[in-house]
Amino acid sequence: MCPTEGAKISQVQSTDGQKNRVYMNEAAINITELKTALYSFHVEHGGKMVPFAGYQMPVQYPEGIVKEHQHVRNAAGIFDVSHMGQFSIYGTESDYLPLEKIVPIDLKSLKINQSKYSVLMNKEGGIDDDLIVTKVEGGLNIVLNAACKHHDVSRIHEVIDAEKTKLHDDLSLIALQGPKAVEILNGLMPGVQDLVFMNGASFKFKGTDIYVTRSGYTGEDGFEVSINNSLAEEFCKTLLNNNNVKMIGLGARDSLRLEAGLCLYGHDLDNKTSPIEASLSWALSKKNKEEGNFLGSEVVGEQIKNGASKKRVGIKPEKIIAREGSKIFKDNKEIGVVTSGGFGPSVGGPVAMGYVLKEFSNEGESLELEVRGKRHEAVVYKMPFYKKSYVK
Amino acid sequence: MSDKKYSKKHEWVELDGDIATIGITKHATEQLGDIVFTEVPDAGKAFEAGGEAAVVESVKAASDVYSPISGEVTENNQAIVSDPSLVNQDPEGNGWFFKVKVTNADQINELMTKDEYDKFLTESA
Numbered sequence: 001m002c003p004t005e006g007a008k009i010s011q012v013q014s015t016d017g018q019k020n021r022v023y024m025n026e027a028a029i030n031i032t033e034l035k036t037a038l039y040s041f042h043v044e045h046g047g048k049m050v051p052f053a054g055y056q057m058p059v060q061y062p063e064g065i066v067k068e069h070q071h072v073r074n075a076a077g078i079f080d081v082s083h084m085g086q087f088s089i090y091g092t093e094s095d096y097l098p099l100e101k102i103v104p105i106d107l108k109s110l111k112i113n114q115s116k117y118s119v120l121m122n123k124e125g126g127i128d129d130d131l132i133v134t135k136v137e138g139g140l141n142i143v144l145n146a147a148c149k150h151h152d153v154s155r156i157h158e159v160i161d162a163e164k165t166k167l168h169d170d171l172s173l174i175a176l177q178g179p180k181a182v183e184i185l186n187g188l189m190p191g192v193q194d195l196v197f198m199n200g201a202s203f204k205f206k207g208t209d210i211y212v213t214r215s216g217y218t219g220e221d222g223f224e225v226s227i228n229n230s231l232a233e234e235f236c237k238t239l240l241n242n243n244n245v246k247m248i249g250l251g252a253r254d255s256l257r258l259e260a261g262l263c264l265y266g267h268d269l270d271n272k273t274s275p276i277e278a279s280l281s282w283a284l285s286k287k288n289k290e291e292g293n294f295l296g297s298e299v300v301g302e303q304i305k306n307g308a309s310k311k312r313v314g315i316k317p318e319k320i321i322a323r324e325g326s327k328i329f330k331d332n333k334e335i336g337v338v339t340s341g342g343f344g345p346s347v348g349g350p351v352a353m354g355y356v357l358k359e360f361s362n363e364g365e366s367l368e369l370e371v372r373g374k375r376h377e378a379v380v381y382k383m384p385f386y387k388k389s390y391v392k
Numbered sequence: 393m394s395d396k397k398y399s400k401k402h403e404w405v406e407l408d409g410d411i412a413t414i415g416i417t418k419h420a421t422e423q424l425g426d427i428v429f430t431e432v433p434d435a436g437k438a439f440e441a442g443g444e445a446a447v448v449e450s451v452k453a454a455s456d457v458y459s460p461i462s463g464e465v466t467e468n469n470q471a472i473v474s475d476p477s478l479v480n481q482d483p484e485g486n487g488w489f490f491k492v493k494v495t496n497a498d499q500i501n502e503l504m505t506k507d508e509y510d511k512f513l514t515e516s517a
Contacts, residue, residue: 065451066426251425251452321429321449343428343451350429372431372447 036082037172037229041236045247052250053146055083060249068252069345072218073386076178077248078236081217085149086168086226089160090139098159099140102295103133104288110135115198115213118283119275120152125299126271127278128155130263134200134213139164141211141226143173145265172232177222177256180244185212185223188238192223205235217253219260219388258351259344261314261383267324268312268339268353276303277355279312310336311361314383315352315369317341320376322352322369329368329375335360338369344385351385352378396484397500398509399460404484407500412461415488416448416479419513424450427476432468432490439463439492441499446489448479461499463492 034055042049047058057080060068071077089096093108100107105118115134119127129148134141144152153167176185186193189203192212200213208231216222227235239245254264263269269278274296281289281304288294292301315322321343328336341352352369360367363382368375396404402420406413421427429449439445439459446457468490472478479487494500504512 059452060425064426066428069451255451321454323454343449345428345451 034083036080037232038080038082038174038236041233042080042247047247047249050250053083055146057083058247058249060251061247063246065249065251065255066345068246068248069255071246072178072220072248072252072256073346074179075244075246076176076180076184076222076242077246077252078239079175079177079217079248079253080172080232080236081175081224082172082229082232083146084173085142085144085146085152086171086173087142087144087149087153087156088139088166088168089142089156089164090166091164095164096140096160099133099156100288100294101159102155103131104284104294104297105133106285106287107133107135107140109285109287112137113200115200115215116283117198119269119280120148120155121275121294121296121300122271123295124272125274125296125303127265127269127273127275127280128152128271130265130269130280130283132213132215136200136211143224147266170229171226172229173224173226174232174235175216175218175222175224176239176245177216177218177220177248179221181220181222184239184242184245185225187242195223197221206231210235217260217262218256219262219384219386220256221388255342255345258340258342258353259346259384259386261353261385263312263353264340273312273355274299274303274308276300277308277310277312307358309358310355311358312339312353312355313361314381314385315341315354315367315378316381316385317350317352317369318377318379319350320369320371321350322371322376322378326352326354327370328354328356328378329370330356330360330365335367346386351381353383356380396506397460397503398506398512399458399503400512401458401460403457403460405460405500405503407494407497410494410497411466411491412463412494412500413488413491414445414457414459414461416457416483417509418483420448421480421483421487424448424453424455426451427479429454430472430476430479430489432470432473433465435465435467437465439465449476457489459490459492460503461492461494462496463494465490466493467491 042058046062049056050059105116120129122128129152132143195214211226213224322338322341326338336356338352338354344351365380367378369378396406402417431447441462444456445459
């Protein structure tokens with residue numbers, strides 16, 4: 001199935017010999033781990049490489065996670081997300097419409113070059129992956145989580161003719177995120193400034209077609225650029241000529257997305273959790289919800305009608321950092337568990353998300369989190385933790 | 393100060409009479425990265441050598457700090473509680489964690505000197 005995305009971020013830097021409180025798989029670079037086209041580039045820039053979803057990826061650069069995080073909030077940062085799956089379905093509506101059976105988005109109403117976040121459903125009503133679908137001339141582009149991509153492709157092939165699909169291993173995916181991203185990228189590719197959030201278009205870099213979407217995973221304005229592997233390094237070098245741009249590792253990617261209230265598959269979402277429980281009802285189209293014509297829709301429909309017994313919420317601990325796995329209590333009764341938690345550099349304190357019983361999921365509800373055997377005060381908090389004032 | 397002693401778990405101890413000051417090494421802070429939270433033991437709490445005594449958290453992970461020596465806590469460093477980054481800035485000085493009144497001062501001889509610790513780091517790298 002789909003292994004845990006990002007399982008290893010949290011423990012790579014624990015001090016030798018000191019017991020680590022974050023229970024994760026052992027990290028060990030092994031030769032079967034893949035490298036992105038930017039691997040050497042990361043190493044040259046001092047990237048600390050760690051195993052992540054089957055790839056060797058930079059968890060941080062010499063300045064460290066907090067500085068990288070703040071740099072993205074204040075200027076612009078480059079993220080190599082080429083480990084993620086870039087998948088295409090080629091053809092016309094009749095070729096790709098069956099995707100709606102497993103990914104409940106209204107593909108007919110999606111405009112050309114428009115992207116939508118959604119989920120890959122299983123028959124139990126759980127989420128096999130979360131993904132972004134973009135309608136393009138000649139079909140659909142889908143971005144899948146690295147650890148899930150091969151499983152996802154086999155799932156998609158159950159409803160779509162495999163001959164009409166491709167998982168691209170010739171493409172890199174590079175994100176430029178931060179308030180200065182638009183100005184910087186527009187200088188390189190005039191016109192990207194006109195893209196609306198969750199929309200894309202083709203541009204040229206060094207005479208070659210690249211596909212740019214205005215999207216991201218940081219809570220900042222920014223872009224994701226699908227570019228041939230052979231141009232990936234040159235593209236990054238060109239961006240880095242601007243002093244406002246820095247390389248950013250997975251560590252800061254995790255703290256940025258957590259502050260933005262965005263889910264990490266394998267942690268905040270999994271194949272036993274429904275989109276309703278995950279507070280992702282908005283990611284399912286109205287049409288699909290009404291018609292109930294997708295895999296797992298009986299479970300989802302029942303939960304929409306009667307409510308799910310648990311719900312994903314933002315949690316703001318008063319003082320303590322509560323990591324993934326921390327139990328949540330209310331009046332001495334265990335009512336849930338933290339699925340992501342850490343320190344939010346822009347919040348200046350601990351932030352978390354997790355699942356609690358529905359009756360305790362209202363904003364402002366006081367909770368207790370168990371950390372190192374002691375209970376600590378926390379409150380259900382409306383996400384995102386860090387609010388951006390977007391310039392429109 | 394050159395009479396600090398070091399543990400394999402990357403704590404340092406400095407003995408003054410029967411009071412030992414304990415913190416984590418510069419190497420440990422470099423491995424941890426940006427320290428964002430610390431928890432120090434209250435005065436009066438007693439530890440055996442090797443016991444879990446304090447907690448240090450970076451952005452990524454939480455780690456225990458062990459007391460390399462047996463004793464009872466006499467004082468803790470509230471400065472690193474209010475500003476955990478102090479541990480990164482000055483790990484073997486103002487970034488100390490807690491002090492204990494030692495019950496067996498001889499235990500300090502089981503720890504490494506600075507040279508031995510540096511050698512240990514090189515060998516375990």
